[in-house]
Amino acid sequence: MADEDLAAIERMVAMMELKERELVREKVHANFASLRIAWTPGAIENGATSAVYASNAGVHVDGGSMKEFAGHAFHERAREKLGLSAVCEKKLAKAASLAALDEAAMDDDVDFNSPEYKMKKTKRRGNKEFGDHYGALGLALKRFNATKEEILERHRFLTVALHPDKRGVAQVSAAEAEKIEQRYKAVVTAMEVLTDKNRRREFDSVDAPEYNFPTECEDGDFFATFMPSFHLLARFSETKPVPICDDPDAEWDEVRKHYIFWAAKFSSWREFPHEKENDTETAHDRDHRRQMEKENKRLRAESKKKEQQEIRRFVENAQKYDPRVIKQKAAEKAARDAKKLGRTDSARALAEEDAKKKAEEEAAAKVAEEANKAKKADAKKELEKAKKALRKDKQRVRAIGAVAEGWVDYPGDAELESICDALTVDHADAVKAACDAAMNGDEVKGAWDAVACILSLAVTAKGGDWQAKADEHASRRAEREASEKVGGAWNADETAELEKASKQLFPLGTINRWDSVAAHMAAEGKPRTAMDCMVKARSM
CATH class of the missing domain: 1.10.10 (Arc Repressor Mutant, subunit A)
Structure with missing residues (x-):
């Protein structure tokens, strides 16, 4: 950039700051000179030359209504009406800043060909075109460092300065009028993009310069080779501020924190528009837009994954060539070697004691492991024994089912098999008890007992409606027994x-x-x- 351009920028900024200070000074000083609520000589205390006090009269507020302020509220209200409160001073400063922008916008001498208004060529990624939004707003020198407040102020200024009516669009040729319209539209589009978090991130991702991560460096060139890439990546970090330790003489703790962040905590928000992406602005409805966004995210995921791998390799290479890391590793190795070579007899004895203790612990662990294995083997045997007993009891259940076949409430052979399949080792005791209750030795007591046995096992294995069926069977049996007692x-x-x-x-x-x-x-x-x-x- 030429020295003349820099000088012109500095002069313009200085002029705007001077106008802002003059407006604030004029407004605040004029109000300060009129700070007289009410006073009388008799109210002066301790030799003061004047006193400020309040009466019981109400204070007019916006809209003409009367409200009574008291205490701190009264004093703050009085100061605010005079333009002396901290809140009001901020409002005055902002108003002065906007007034300065308005005056600059009315100045036809503003140079829109200066470096800060220089716009880059339009970039294309996939089916999208990205113009230079920062250049359109006169923030070409600040770019991604521009704040939202600066963007809004530049938009307000430029919408006045570049408005087609102000630029005389009606008095110029059609080609020139088209240029004026396009320049104005560029300002509006830039504000829409740069005030939307997601759209600005996408634009900043495309606007960032192309770069390749270094993989190695010569002795003494580490900071000049690797550190610029760390600063370039910092703009894309989700976490702010980004710890970058580029001091050759930094303490090891700072260097360690630097690499912990970049190796484990750094998360990049950079986007990689794909050439086959869908334009979400053409979506028919919300569901269509959501489907498009999902597909676009899938297309970008591959480039995102590639970036993460490149960053990981870059950080590993940086650690490999960082002289501070090399120095720390050498110091740690020297300390280990010195400790190894400088062991005294007491240290050796302590090492032997530790070895003995470790051997005892290993022996105890081995004994415990053997005991655990034996316990597992016993448990396995018991489990096999229980499974075998359960299989025998299931045969008894099937024999009982043969006796109950055809009787009221008997669920049927297919359901009986389903019940048997549902019975597990956990039900072994219940199965044995039910079979014992229905049999005398190897003989089934009778159909009533057989059906009751089957239904009780169904309740045990499946629950649900089987309990009601078991209760109904018990009721039938009670009725039968009562009928037999009557002798019908x-x-x-x-x-x-x-x-x-x-x-x-x-x-x-x-x-x-x-x-x-x-x-x-x-x-x-x-x-x-x-x-x-x-x-x-x-x-x-």
């Missing part, structure tokens, strides 16, 4: 009606056969339970 013998008419119902009306294979037979018997005036009907029919 079958007469010839009942037997004939039962034979008709079981063989003609509800033959074998009918769904809920015995419930239907019992209902028919009740309808004929000969009430009997389903179990009574089944037992009598099988004995005929």
Whole structure:
């Protein structure tokens, strides 16, 4: 950059600062001179030349309403109305700054060809074009270091200075008018992009210069070779501030923190637009936009992964050639060697004691390991024993099921197998107890006990609705036993009606056969339970 350009920039900045200070001084001093709320000579104390005090009168606030301020609120309100409070001074300073920008915007001598307004060529990444937004706002020299406040101020200034009406778009040729319109649109677009966090990051990623990480360096050139890359990467860090230790004489603790951050904590937000990306601005709706963003993220992931690998290799190479790291490793090695060579007899004895203690601990650990192995072997044997017993008990369950087959509440052979499959070693005790309750030795006590056994195992293995079925079976059994106690013998008419119902009306294979037979018997005036009907029919 030429010295004349730098001098012109410095003069412009100095002029704007001078105008700002003059406006603030004029406003604040004028209000300070009128600081007189109310005073009388009789209210002066301790020889003071004047006194400021408040009356009970209300203070006019915005909108014309009357509000009474008291205490600190009154004093702060009075100072604010006079432009003397800290809050008001900030407002005055901001107003003065904006006024200075307005005056500069009205100055036709502003040089839009100066270096700060110089715009780079448009870059293209995939299906997107990236103009120089910083140059459009006169921030070409600051670029990614520009703050949001600076961007907004430059936008406000340039929307006035470059407005087509102010530039006389109606009095120029069509080609010149197009240039004026495009320049104004560049300012508007730049503000939209640079005030949006994600869009600015994308632009800064493309705007950053291309670079290659160094992999090695000559002796004495480490800081000139590697450190610029650290500073270049710092702009993309999610964490701020970024610790960069580029002092050759820095303490080892600072160097260690530097490499801990870059090796483990550094996270880059840099984006890598892909040539096949979708333009989210063309999305039909929110879902379409979300789908596009997801696809774009997938396309960028490969470049992002490549960048992470390059940064990791770069940091490893930096540690390899950093003279401070080399010096520290040499010092640590020298200390270890000195300690090894300088051992005294007491140190050797201590080492022998440590070795002995370690051997004892290893022996104890070995004994514990053997005991643990034996314990596991015993547990395995017990498990196999339990599995074998369970298999035998499952055979007993199937034998019990054969006796219960065809009886009311019996779930069926297929369900019985499902129940057996669901029974595990954890149910072994319950299975044995249920089988013992249903059998006398190797013989099943009876169909009632067999069905009860099967249902109890179903409750144990599966739970759920099986408990209700078990309760219903118990109720049927109680009714049967009560009926037998009463001594309800079958007469010839009942037997004939039962034979008709079981063989003609509800033959074998009918769904809920015995419930239907019992209902028919009740309808004929000969009430009997389903179990009574089944037992009598099988004995005929």
